[in-house]
Amino acid sequence: MRDTSETALRLPAHIHATKPYQPGKPIDALAREIGVEPETIVKLASNENPLGMSDAARAVLMDAGTELARYPDNDCHALLDALSRRFDVPAGYLVPGNGSECVLGLAATAFLEPGRNAVYAQYSFQAFVNAVQRTGASHKVVPARNHGCDLDAMLAALDDNTGLVYLANPGNPTGSFVSGAALERFIAEVPSHIPVLLDEAYSEYLPLDGRYDSLAWVRRFPNLIVTRTFSKAYGLAGLRVGYGVAQPSLAALLNRIRPAFVVTELAERAAVAALNDEAFLARSCAENHKGLVQFYAGFDSLGLHYLRSHANFVLVRVGDAAAVNAKLLRQGVIVRPVGVYGLPEWLRISAGTEAENARCLAALRTALEA
Ligand SMILES: Cc1ncc(COP(=O)(O)O)c(C=O)c1O
Structure with a gap:
């Protein structure tokens, strides 16, 4: 069989050293993995707009x-x-x-x-x-x-x-x-x-x-x-x-x-x-602000350190983020571990709707207690 390995292809060293972009885990993929309906999954991993589109x-x-x-x-x-x-x-x-x-x-x-x-x-x-x-x-x-x-x-x-x-x-x-x-x-x-x-x-x-x-x-x-x-x-x-x-x-x-x-x-x-659609933009910003405030309060009550954010997500320090992330996934909550950024103790969580944020905070509490 023809050898198509990267070495055989004589790739330039800088291309050989590229790493794939790591996107947030897709909802359907997690739903299949843990055997639940996609609608029950909360995804707060890719800084998307929780209101959908205008x-x-x-x-x-x-x-x-x-x-x-x-x-x-x-x-x-x-x-x-x-x-x-x-x-x-x-x-x-x-x-x-x-x-x-x-x-x-x-x-x-x-x-x-x-x-x-x-x-x-x-x-x-x-x-x-x-x-x-x-x-x-x-x-x-x-x-x-x-x-x-x-x-x-x-x-x-x-x-x-x-x-x-x-x-x-x-x-x-x-x-x-x-x-x-x-x-x-x-x-x-x-x-x-x-x-x-x-x-x-x-x-x-x-x-x-x-x-x-x-x-x-x-x-x-x-x-x-x-x-x-x-x-x-x-x-x-x-x-x-x-x-x-x-x-x-x-x-x-x-x-x-x-x-x-x-x-x-x-x-x-x-x-x-x-x-x-300026009204939608204004609603998106207001919803985002509410979401961040909800997360700050939730993190305070969990005693977690976090960075105040100027965007639509928040970075929170949870200790062994890979382990906490695995426990969140088992509860149907997708957030983003940021080890690839050199922040292995932190999770990045996008601001969602009030209900999504509450689910995420409850799952985080469970994950940290377990
Ligand atoms: C800082 C920053 N720039 C650019 C982008 C990419 O956005 P786009 O969807 O427009 O490619 C993102 C997406 O997460 C981002 O975080």
């Missing part, structure tokens, strides 16, 4: 008909037009993606290669690590301060070979947050030939007093790329739509190297509808 997006999908023989619009004109109007930014600044992960991967493709390095903080989103690894560039991981980004240390880490800086605000998996003022100072101090990718997957959840106008920074800083997503507050994770915002020459570069037809037709239509 009715406006649902209506568009229901109404879309079944004809999908033609390719979607490669330029995503309707989506870019809607984003342009919603955020008052010219369409030439926009880069559509199959989720924002796609756009942050494009930045790695564009700016990294063996011999260069990417700078990012300890406990950064796993997709940053994987995107860098795929290019063969090296990783300059800057130690975190209080589980968040140490911006001064990140500046000090930049060198002649730095090709890209990744920074998520709020950050995943810690829920950490850097103020707009500190972030603006940081971006201003990064030399303009080094692109900075500011990942704002969770920015809609920020309270009003924590918000900042990163799109105004994009107009000032030619090396800034802001990415956002429809997967979280807009409730469309299953459709995969995100986008980047950068000055036109940078946006054009990223658009040039992105895969063709990167957003499907249904996804584009639903995203446009969701974008304009």
Whole structure:
């Protein structure tokens, strides 16, 4: 039989060293494993929207008909037009993606290669690590301060070979947050030939007093790329739509190297509808805030240490997280162990509905007592 092992294929060493992305366990998989109906499972593992999607997006999908023989619009004109109007930014600044992960991967493709390095903080989103690894560039991981980004240390880490800086605000998996003022100072101090990718997957959840106008920074800083997503507050994770915002020459570069037809037709239509459903967005944020408060109170009563979060999940210290996770799974509750991030004592739990959060907290109490 033909030897198709990776050694026989003579893979480049950096590709051989890639690790698979570890998603949250699917509901159906756990239901099969423990022999229960999928409806009884509580999944708080992937920072999804517990309210589902907006009715406006649902209506568009229901109404879309079944004809999908033609390719979607490669330029995503309707989506870019809607984003342009919603955020008052010219369409030439926009880069559509199959989720924002796609756009942050494009930045790695564009700016990294063996011999260069990417700078990012300890406990950064796993997709940053994987995107860098795929290019063969090296990783300059800057130690975190209080589980968040140490911006001064990140500046000090930049060198002649730095090709890209990744920074998520709020950050995943810690829920950490850097103020707009500190972030603006940081971006201003990064030399303009080094692109900075500011990942704002969770920015809609920020309270009003924590918000900042990163799109105004994009107009000032030619090396800034802001990415956002429809997967979280807009409730469309299953459709995969995100986008980047950068000055036109940078946006054009990223658009040039992105895969063709990167957003499907249904996804584009639903995203446009969701974008304009501000009531749903407000409800999502309010529900999320309630969920975090419910978890904080529950963790306090269990005597558990946790990090106050600026996103739609919370990191809680449970001791042997792998063992606690196994006990939660047996009770039909899926959360996310974060050992892969170097946090083996912690679980990341997404804020769900009040009932889901209560189930999770009760299961956690049982798991910790057992
Ligand atoms: C920090 C961060 N950025 C980006 C993403 C990816 O989102 P998308 O679904 O848009 O690819 C996630 C998803 O969990 C995330 O946590």
